[in-house]
Each structure stands twice: as structure tokens, then as C-alpha cells.
Amino acid sequence: MTSASLAQPIPRVSLNWxxxxxxxxxxxxxxxxxxxxxxxxLACTFWRxxxxxxxxxxxxxxxxxxxxxxxxxxxxxxRGSLVGLDAGAxxxxxxxxxxxxxxxTRRDALVLIFxxxxxxxxxxxxxxxxxxxxxxLLPIATLLAGLIGLQQSxxxxxxxxxxxxxxxxxxxxxxxxxxxxxxxxxxxxxWSLPQPSNKALTGLSDSMAPGDIAELSKSAALVFxxxxxxxxxxxNQQYWRGLTLEQFDGRRWSQSSRAQVPDAPDWRKEGVKxxxxxxxxxxxxxxxxxxxxxxxxxxxxxxxxxxRWQRRRPVEQSVLYSVNSWPDAVRETVLxxxxxxxxxxxxxxxxxxxxxxxxxxxxxxxxxxxxxxxxLSYFTEQPFHYTLKPPVLGANSxxxxxxxxxxxxCAHYAGAMTFVLRAAGIPARVVAGYQGGELNPGGNYIxxxxxxAHAWVEYWQAGVGWRxxxxxxxxxxxxxxxxxxxxxxxxxxxxxxxxxxxxxxRHLAWLNSIRLSWDNLNYGxxxxxxxxxxxxxxxxxxxxxxxxxxPVFAGAALVILGLLALWLFKPWRRESDSQLRLFNAFERLxxxxxxRRQQGEGARAFASRxxxxxxxxxxxxxxxxxxxxxxxxxxxxxxxxxLRRRLKNLRRSLPWRLSAVKDKQP
Amino acid sequence: xxxxxxxxxxxxNEVVLGKEPQVRLAMACLLGxxxxxxxxxxxxxxxxxxxxxxxVLGLSFQxxxxxxxxxxxxxxxxxxxxxxxxxFTFHPGPIFAELVLADEINRATPKSQSALxxxxxxxxxxxxxxxxxxxxxxxxxATQNPFSQGGTFALPESQLDRFLMRLSxxxxxxxxxxxxxxxxxxxxxxxxxxxxxDHTELxxxxxxxxxxxxxxxxxxxxxxxxDATRNQPQFAYGxxxxxxxxxxxxxxxxxxxxxxxxxxxxxxxxILPAVxxxxxxxxTDPTGHSxxxxxxxxxxxxxxx
Numbered sequence: 005m006t007s008a009s010l011a012q013p014i015p016r017v018s019l020n021w022x023x024x025x026x027x028x029x030x031x032x033x034x035x036x037x038x039x040x041x042x043x044x045x046l047a048c049t050f051w052r053x054x055x056x057x058x059x060x061x062x063x064x065x066x067x068x069x070x071x072x073x074x075x076x077x078x079x080x081x082x083r084g085s086l087v088g089l090d091a092g093a094x095x096x097x098x099x100x101x102x103x104x105x106x107x108x109t110r111r112d113a114l115v116l117i118f119x120x121x122x123x124x125x126x127x128x129x130x131x132x133x134x135x136x137x138x139x140x141l142l143p144i145a146t147l148l149a150g151l152i153g154l155q156q157s158x159x160x161x162x163x164x165x166x167x168x169x170x171x172x173x174x175x176x177x178x179x180x181x182x183x184x185x186x187x188x189x190x191x192x193x194x195w196s197l198p199q200p201s202n203k204a205l206t207g208l209s210d211s212m213a214p215g216d217i218a219e220l221s222k223s224a225a226l227v228f229x230x231x232x233x234x235x236x237x238x239x240n241q242q243y244w245r246g247l248t249l250e251q252f253d254g255r256r257w258s259q260s261s262r263a264q265v266p267d268a269p270d271w272r273k274e275g276v277k278x279x280x281x282x283x284x285x286x287x288x289x290x291x292x293x294x295x296x297x298x299x300x301x302x303x304x305x306x307x308x309x310x311x312r313w314q315r316r317r318p319v320e321q322s323v324l325y326s327v328n329s330w331p332d333a334v335r336e337t338v339l340x341x342x343x344x345x346x347x348x349x350x351x352x353x354x355x356x357x358x359x360x361x362x363x364x365x366x367x368x369x370x371x372x373x374x375x376x377x378x379x380l381s382y383f384t385e386q387p388f389h390y391t392l393k394p395p396v397l398g399a400n401s402x403x404x405x406x407x408x409x410x411x412x413x414c415a416h417y418a419g420a421m422t423f424v425l426r427a428a429g430i431p432a433r434v435v436a437g438y439q440g441g442e443l444n445p446g447g448n449y450i451x452x453x454x455x456x457a458h459a460w461v462e463y464w465q466a467g468v469g470w471r472x473x474x475x476x477x478x479x480x481x482x483x484x485x486x487x488x489x490x491x492x493x494x495x496x497x498x499x500x501x502x503x504x505x506x507x508x509x510r511h512l513a514w515l516n517s518i519r520l521s522w523d524n525l526n527y528g529x530x531x532x533x534x535x536x537x538x539x540x541x542x543x544x545x546x547x548x549x550x551x552x553x554x555p556v557f558a559g560a561a562l563v564i565l566g567l568l569a570l571w572l573f574k575p576w577r578r579e580s581d582s583q584l585r586l587f588n589a590f591e592r593l594x595x596x597x598x599x600r601r602q603q604g605e606g607a608r609a610f611a612s613r614x615x616x617x618x619x620x621x622x623x624x625x626x627x628x629x630x631x632x633x634x635x636x637x638x639x640x641x642x643x644x645x646x647l648r649r650r651l652k653n654l655r656r657s658l659p660w661r662l663s664a665v666k667d668k669q670p
Numbered sequence: 671x672x673x674x675x676x677x678x679x680x681x682x683n684e685v686v687l688g689k690e691p692q693v694r695l696a697m698a699c700l701l702g703x704x705x706x707x708x709x710x711x712x713x714x715x716x717x718x719x720x721x722x723x724x725x726v727l728g729l730s731f732q733x734x735x736x737x738x739x740x741x742x743x744x745x746x747x748x749x750x751x752x753x754x755x756x757x758f759t760f761h762p763g764p765i766f767a768e769l770v771l772a773d774e775i776n777r778a779t780p781k782s783q784s785a786l787x788x789x790x791x792x793x794x795x796x797x798x799x800x801x802x803x804x805x806x807x808x809x810x811x812a813t814q815n816p817f818s819q820g821g822t823f824a825l826p827e828s829q830l831d832r833f834l835m836r837l838s839x840x841x842x843x844x845x846x847x848x849x850x851x852x853x854x855x856x857x858x859x860x861x862x863x864x865x866x867x868d869h870t871e872l873x874x875x876x877x878x879x880x881x882x883x884x885x886x887x888x889x890x891x892x893x894x895x896x897d898a899t900r901n902q903p904q905f906a907y908g909x910x911x912x913x914x915x916x917x918x919x920x921x922x923x924x925x926x927x928x929x930x931x932x933x934x935x936x937x938x939x940x941i942l943p944a945v946x947x948x949x950x951x952x953x954t955d956p957t958g959h960s961x962x963x964x965x966x967x968x969x970x971x972x973x974x975x
Contacts, residue, residue, distance in 0.1 A: 587975060602970070603971055603972070604939070605974060637885045638885070639885055
């Protein structure tokens with residue numbers, strides 16, 4: 005486009021498509037930007053339409069400056085800053101809205117369109133789900149339609165036609181997109197973007213008061229999905245380890261300071277190996293979930309002293325990693341003094357009854373395993389009750405729970421049991437993580453949600469190492485075997501806070517199957533599209549290309565190049581007739597100089613038009629055309645060589661140009 | 671020979687002012703051995719053109735004014751009882767002329783129209799059992815007024831097909847009309863025109879036109895044009911083989927008029943509107959006069975090479 009054409013007004017079709025595109029770009033942002041921006045957008049759109057209908061004028065400079073300052077100030081007030089992802093996105097959208105008001109010429113429209121594309125890309129920072137990805141095709145197509153509408157073409161007054169062409173262009177971009185998707189290296193970002201603040205993340209934290217996990221169980225948010233290479237282990241063995249809580253202050257269990265020090269624990273692989281891969285949703289926390297005892301080769305991740313896997317940076321975007329686990333591994337047969345002290349730690353005072361009972365148990369069962377069994381059978385025999393709404397406990401919470409209320413959630417049981425074991429002199433700790441998960445039969449994977457959050461106990465004995473025990477399994481076996489929903493009594497409503505959650509309607513078979521299929525699709529999207537980066541990409545490419553021999557690879561490249569050449573040169577459309585072939589060359593030569601023959605234009609008419617256009621070369625042009633005409637129509641038996649010579653003459657005086665010149669007269 | 675043709679054209683152009691393309695087409699039509707249909711308003715010079723053509727080519731000229739009460743006998747002639755000889759003698763009608771101007775052909779009833787059109791096609795007439803040959807050469811120039819349709823019988827497609835070309839003269843250009851107004855009366859000019867070509871020369875020219883070379887590549891172009899009318903959806907029906915023959919013979923005559931002994935696509939394009947405009951109908955408007963737009967479409971879209 006020349007500068008003159010950039011200053012031309014915007015065609016109506018383009019303006020219409022731009023207004024539609026703006027709506028499509030902004031609507032998904034509506035959750036992330038201040039409400040006032042939506043109001044601003046509606047007002048500006050109305051104003052722009054009125055300008056178009058010539059009811060009002062374009063805003064003057066003062067109005068524009070005022071709007072700009074006012075909007076920026078408003079965003080500053082609403083977000084408390086002008087930097088950061090949230091405020092930045094809001095500013096960008098505000099600019100996108102205000103530019104529409106200012107838009108007068110094609111140049112402005114181009115700026116608006118490119119800004120729109122950028123806004124769509126920024127949207128991916130907030131949302132990268134499958135539906136969103138599909139939705140963004142709409143604003144992209146309409147922006148393209150706006151771009152096409154800006155050009156002066158036969159389509160410029162056909163809105164549907166421009167959209168069709170835009171869709172066609174998008175479709176044509178698919179092969180290139182696939183190629184780039186497959187082969188383009190994913191570079192680590194040069195700077196890290198903070199998570200959008202309003203994307204509140206629920207999940208395990210590094211400390212646990214008795215009510216915390218019950219709170220988590222109200223959420224149906226997805227934590228991770230796992231696919232197993234072999235058969236999926238039974239549900240009662242799916243204990244997904246997150247972290248251990250070793251420090252007790254009488255009420256709250258928290259991560260010990262020792263656990264922060266990187267110190268790979270000592271363990272021995274034993275028994276069968278489970279291989280699986282996990283796509284973890286963003287948690288904002290650095291730890292990754294594994295089955296005991298896991299091992300992963302993900303970069304930037306290491307095993308900590310309590311067997312948890314910790315990432316250098318928190319999980320801010322979904323992560324795909326593969327794990328090998330040995331559930332029967334022997335863990336730390338020798339415990340260091342520091343660890344022993346930590347895992348026997350108890351507050352100095354409090355819970356006297358529990359301490360006394362522990363001492364009594366220790367006298368009755370001198371062996372740790374026996375003592376653990378004793379505690380578990382205490383939970384089974386006494387009228388303990390599994391509930392999401394336990395009664396409030398007093399200062400001696402363990403005493404109150406064990407001998408008073410006897411009603412609690414997994415955190416109560418795990419905490420109380422760890423306390424008792426420690427009081428009896430057995431090193432023990434609480435493990436926080438997830439238990440079970442929902443099997444998706446279509447995709448053969450497990451989805452673990454927040455309500456699968458769980459806490460259980462790990463205790464240590466000399467020579468044997470760490471072992472796990474789950475008091476909740478003793479109280480409410482249904483929780484372990486079937487899940488939370490089955491374990492709750494009838495008066496406690498599962499997912500009471502989210503009545504719309506499809507998970508509540510699992511008893512409706514058709515709804516459930518739709519939900520599972522949709523979940524499966526999303527999982528595929530996460531695993532194969534979003535997760536396709538870094539090592540995953542290298543692995544896939546390696547799998548594809550490692551088996552190839554170099555000659556095969558070269559051959560394939562040649563075939564691809566050949567197909568490309570076929571497609572570009574279209575030899576089947578090459579004339580078998582040598583006269584016509586030379587004439588086509590003649591035409592191409594002139595086309596390079598901006599003169600195209602019309603479909604219905606004969607050789608003579610075309611040549612005389614060309615001669616008028618290039619008077620300096622008229623003789624060569626008409627010489628060729630005369631010779632062509634004589635051979636083709638007059639039956640003069642001239643040789644092809646003669647014709648070729650004429651063409652060569654013309655080429656000499658009118659050399660081939662690399663870039664074709666636009667035909668000014670159609 | 672070529673010089674004589676040019677002289678003919680010049681002579682006609684001196685009488686019919688500012689209508690060179692139409693004159694040339696009309697000439698090509700006669701050289702191609704076809705009949706001509708002129709569609710225009712009264713007073714545009716249809717008769718003058720016909721008459722001048724007849725004079726220049728040295729042809730005998732007859733004019734038949736078609737009216738609704740015209741009978742076939744009025745065209746072909748009738749036998750009348752001769753009291754002296756006691757026999758029926760045939761009185762030939764106006765059709766027995768070398769150039770017949772059938773004025774306002776659509777005013778006559780179909781019966782009379784078909785009498786003329788059969789004569790045109792066959793080159794002979796059969797009256798009361800006796801077949802009589804029409805003179806050779808034999809041309810018909812029919813005219814019709816496309817704008818006043820009241821009480822007319824429009825020529826059906828089958829009849830239209832018999833005309834090699836359909837022309838419209840149109841208003842003269844300003845300068846031509848000025849020259850017309852300032853110049854002598856056309857009627858006085860006409861008798862002074864000397865024939866330039868005699869019958870043998872005309873026959874030779876027609877033979878020469880038939881001999882103009884149409885190469886394979888050119889015939890392919892004609893076939894592409896015809897195919898397009900048969901396959902494209904906007905055409906109500908395709909062109910007949912008679913139409914393809916017409917295109918080719920008109921193009922040959924056109925090339926001869928230009929002085930070339932071979933046909934090039936530009937010749938075909940020059941005569942195409944006149945030759946097939948009246949043979950085409952748009953699908954959406956099968957009775958209307960939409961042929962012109964369709965011909966333009968053909969000229970634009972059908973690949974020449």
C-alpha cells in the first residue's frame with residue numbers, strides 16, 4: 005500500500021467487520037478487565053456507529069487526550085498499578101477500544117487490526133483451554149475479514165465474501181501452522197510472567213489445620229490427570245504424594261524447615277514398576293504429585309528428603325511429566341538424627357490424655373507395626389465418624405477428637421494418629437496429597453480433583469524404613485475404595501457449593517458420558533497440544549526421526565520438495581503445444597512488467613496493448629506476436645526456433661524482473 | 671479484388687454516414703452468404719443501407735412492407751388467368767429480386783413470415799406445385815422495430831437462427847448527423863451510385879471468403895465459445911451447429927474484408943455479437959433481449975488461446 009492509499013477512508017465492510025471483531029476480542033476479556041472498560045467499549049462503539057451514520061463528529065484532540073488520561077487513571081485506580089499482567093492487559097484493551105474511536109484512515113484501521121491480533125495472543129495468557137483456542141478462531145477470522153475489506157477489491161462490498169475469503173486464508177495457513185507447531189523450538193521465556201491475580205488457585209498448602217482439607221473438598225477443580233502405561237493400579241493404592249508435614253504446634257501441621265534443604269533420600273527400588281505420565285494444572289506451588297516412590301526425569305525438578313518432588317519454580321502453567329514409581333520400594337532404612345528428632349517432635353505441653361494413651365499403647369504393643377494396628381483398630385472399633393463438618397475442637401484438639409467428638413475428616417485422623425505414634429516414640433509424619441481419582445474409561449486415564457485431597461500417615465521403624473498407614477481407611481473405607489461422595493453420609497451434600505458442577509450429576513448416565521468425553525478431549529488438548537514442548541517435543545521428534553536412515557530422510561525431503569515443485573510449477577498445466585508454451589512465456593514476461601493478458605484477449609490485441617504500454621519495445625513485442633499469429637493461424641510453417649528467437653529478442657530488451665509489478669489497469 | 675472491396679465500403683460509407691462498423695458487418699454478412707436482420711427504430715437508415723448495398727453490388731432491389739394482412743402470395747407471387755392465352759400465367763412476387771428488404775417483418779402473421787424464411791433457407795420457392803429458383807445471389811435484409819411490440823408476431827428462435835447476423839444501427843454520431851443534414855438528400859444520391867462489383871465478381875469474392883484459412887487453433891476457439899454456451903448455467907440453451915458454422919463463415923468474410931487470408935481470434939470476436947447475439951437467451955430471462963450481455967460474457971471469459 006502506498007502512503008496515499010493508507011490515508012484513504014475505511015470501507016464500510018471493513019468497518020463493520022472491525023466492530024464485530026472488536027466485540028469478539030473484548031468479550032472473553034470481560035472477566036479480566038475492570039467493568040468500566042466494558043462500559044467504555046459500549047460507549048465508544050455507539051459513538052463510532054453514530055460517526056459512521058454522520059450523526060456526530062470524530063472526537064477532537066482534547067476529547068481524545070481526556071479519554072486517554074481518564075482511562076489510564078481509571079485502570080490505575082482499579083488495579084493499583086499500570087504494570088503487571090492484569091493492568092497491562094487492561095491498558096491494551098483500553099487502547100484497542102479507544103483506537104476504534106480515533107480510526108479515520110486505512111492506516112488507523114491497520115493499527116487496530118494488528119492490535120486486535122496482539123490482544124488475542126495476550127488472551128492466551130489468561131486462558132489456554134481447548135474451547136478458548138477454538139473460540140479465538142472467530143476474532144481472528146473477523147479481523148482478517150476486516151483486513152481484506154480494507155483492500156480495494158471486488159469483495160469490498162460483500163461482507164460474507166470477505167469473511168469466506170478470511171476463512172479460506174485461515175484454512176490455507178493450517179499446513180504451515182502444523183509445521184511450525186511440530187518443529188519450531190519452544191524457547192523458555194526470557195522473562196517470566198506473573199500469574200493473573202484473579203486466577204485464584206486452590207490446592208494443598210504447606211501447612212494444614214484440621215479444617216483445611218475439608219475446605220478443599222468443596223472444590224471440583226482439576227488438579228492433575230494421569231495416564232498409565234500399563235494397567236491402572238487399584239484405587240486403594242492410588243496415594244498421590246504431595247508433601248509431608250512434620251512440624252506440629254499443637255493445632256497446625258506444617259512443613260519442617262529441614263524439608264526445604266535439598267537432600268536426596270536413600271531408597272531402594274523393589275517390586276513392580278508403574279509408569280505413568282501426569283499433566284498437572286497450575287497450582288502456584290512447586291511440588292509435583294507422584295505415587296510412592298516416584299522418579300521423574302523432568303528438568304528443573306529434584307527429589308527432596310521427604311520423597312516429594314519439587315520444582316525450582318512454582319507450577320504456573322500446566323506441566324507434563326512422566327514418572328516411574330516403585331510402590332514397594334524400601335525407603336530410608338537408616339534415619340539420621342536430625343530426621344529422627346524432627347519426626348518425634350511434639351509440643352511441650354497439651355493433649356495429656358493422648359500422650360497417656362500413647363504410653364499405654366506402647367506398653368501393650370512394643371512393636372511399631374503392632375502399635376499402628378492397635379491405633380487403627382481403635383479407630384475401627386470406637387464410634388468414629390467421617391464427616392466434612394466436624395464439631396469445633398478445644399485447646400487440646402487431639403484429646404477432644406480422640407476421646408470426645410470422634411468425628412472428623414482425614415486431616416483429623418492423620419494428625420491424631422501421627423501425634424499418638426510420636427508420643428509412643430515412633431517417628432511419624434503426615435503426608436498430604438490426593439487419594440484416588442476418577443477413571444475416564446474413554447481415555448483410560450485418571451482425573452484427580454481438589455475434593456480428592458487427602459492426608460495420611462507415614463511411620464518409620466529401624467531396618468524396615470518408612471511405611472504408610474491410612475487411618476481414614478479404617479474409619480471410612482468407602483472414601484478410599486469409592487471416593488468422597490460415597491463416604492459422606494446422606495445429610496452432607498457433595499459439592500454443596502457448586503450446584504452447577506456436572507460432577508454432581510454423575511448418576512445421569514448420558515450427562516456423565518458427555519462430561520467424561522469432554523474431559524477426555526481437554527486432556528488430549530493439554531497433553532498433545534499444550535504439553536508439546538521442551539522434552540516432549542524432542543521425544544516426539546526423536547521417535548519420528550531416530551529410526552530413519554539418512555538416505556531415507558534425504559529421499560523424503562526430495563519427495564516433499566518435488567511435490568512442492570509440482571504444485572508451484574504445475575507441469576500438467578504446461579502446454580504440450582510448443583507455440584502456446586512460448587506464448588505463455590511471453591505473457592509471463594509481460595506480467596512481470598505489470599501487464600496481464602485478459603482471459604478473452606487475443607494475441608494481437610494483447611500485443612498492441614503491450615506495444616502501447618512499452619512503446620520502446622513495440623517492435624520486439626509485435627514481432628513476436630506477428631510470428632506467433634502467422635504460425636498459429638495463418639498456417640505458415642515456421643519453426644519453433646524462430647518464435648523462440650523472437651522471444652529472446654524481447655527478453656533482451658525487456659529483462660525479467662524479480663518482483664512483479666501490480667497491474668494498474670485491470 | 672481487395673481494392674474493390676474497399677471501394678465498395680467507401681461508397682456505402684459515403685451514403686450511410688458514420689456507421690463504418692455496421693456497414694462492414696453487413697458487407698461481411700453478404701460475403702458470408704447469409705441474411706441480415708436489422709433491429710432498430712424507424713428512420714435510422716435501414717432502408718438506405720439496404721438500398722446502397724444493392725446498388726454498390728449491382729443487385730436488383732425489392733422492398734416488401736410487412737403488414738398483418740400480408741399474405742404469402744403477396745411475397746412469392748401468384749398465377750393470374752390470362753384471358754388472351756386462356757392460361758394461368760405466373761406473376762412473380764417481390765421475392766424474386768437479388769436483394770430483398772423485408773421491412774418490419776414482425777408485423778406479418780407467422781404464415782407470411784415463414785413463407786419468406788423458407789425461401790431464404792431453400793433458395794427456391796414452390797408455388798402451385800411448381801418449384802421456382804430464386805435469383806442467385808439472393809439476400810434478404812429484414813428489419814424489425816424492437817420497441818413497439820403491439821400487434822406484432824415476434825420471430826421465434828428457429829426463425830431468428832436463419833439470419834446470419836443481427837445488427838442495430840443506432841443513432842448517428844453528432845458529426846455524422848451534421849454532415850447528413852448539411853449534405854445532399856440520400857434519395858438523390860442513391861441513383862447516382864455506380865455498381866462497383868458485378869455478379870461474377872461477387873460470386874468470386876464469396877468463394878474467396880469460403881477459402882479463407884481457419885486453423886485448428888482458431889476452430890478450437892470457436893468450439894470453446896460454443897461449448898461455453900452449452901455448459902454454462904446462465905445460458906437458457908446452447909448454440910446450434912448452424913450457429914458455429916455461421917460464426918466461422920462470418921469470421922472468414924470479416925478476415926477477407928480486412929484483407930487477410932486467414933482468420934484470427936480477433937475476427938471471431940469482431941463478428942460474435944452480431945452473429946450470436948440473437949441466438950442466445952439468458953436462463954433467468956428466456957424471452958428477453960439479454961443476448962448482448964451473454965456475448966460480452968463469452969468474449970471476456972472464454973480463453974482465446
